Amino acid sequence: MHPFEKHYYEIVQKDLILSENVSTVSLLSAPKKVAICLGGGGSDENYVASCLGALNIIGGQKPYCVQQKPSQQSNSGSREGLGGKVTLRRASMYVFFYKLLFHVLPRVRQFEGLRAPSHKNIYCFVLKDIFSFEELVPLFPYFEEVGSLQCQFHFTTKDRAETNVLGHSLQICFLSGGK
Secondary structure, eight states: HHHHHHHHIIIIIHHHHHHHTOGGGSSOEEEEEEEEEOSSSSSSSSHHHHHOOOHHHHHOOOOOEEEEOOOOSSOOOOEEEEEEEEEEEEEHHHHHHHIIIIIIIGSTOOOOOOOOOSSSSEEEEEESOGGTTTEEEEEHHHHTTOOOEEEEEEOOOOOOHHHHHHHHTTTBBTTTTTO
């Protein structure tokens, strides 16, 4: 068990039980999954392959290709690849959480914090510099054309206040003056 996962089960859950006055652990809010997407800047094969390779390194598991839906004006039905996506659950989600919070975000230049969540159970943000992931730095020539990384944290929360409390418990410090 990853230390960050252990932190959730041994500390955060107990704190939430006491503060939320919940009778069972199954009613507690918890992180559900993390979806990370990369791409959108081009559709040639090399660009898509670079996005998939970067996601494989960042997420630690095989990504799948995300394709553009065919437009309604063109009836050709052709689809072009735009990038890739990885969905992380369970242990790999906690490993990514830890890596993002304690290794990647401190390396971001001019980091101004994360805005407060605007949705009841999903928190999204964009990381413009993918080279904040130190494992991509030695491979710069392969990934220099790759765009920004979109991260979506999915929680089992009922409202924004619960998302905020869970985020702070997991060391995701949101700015209070966010949108």
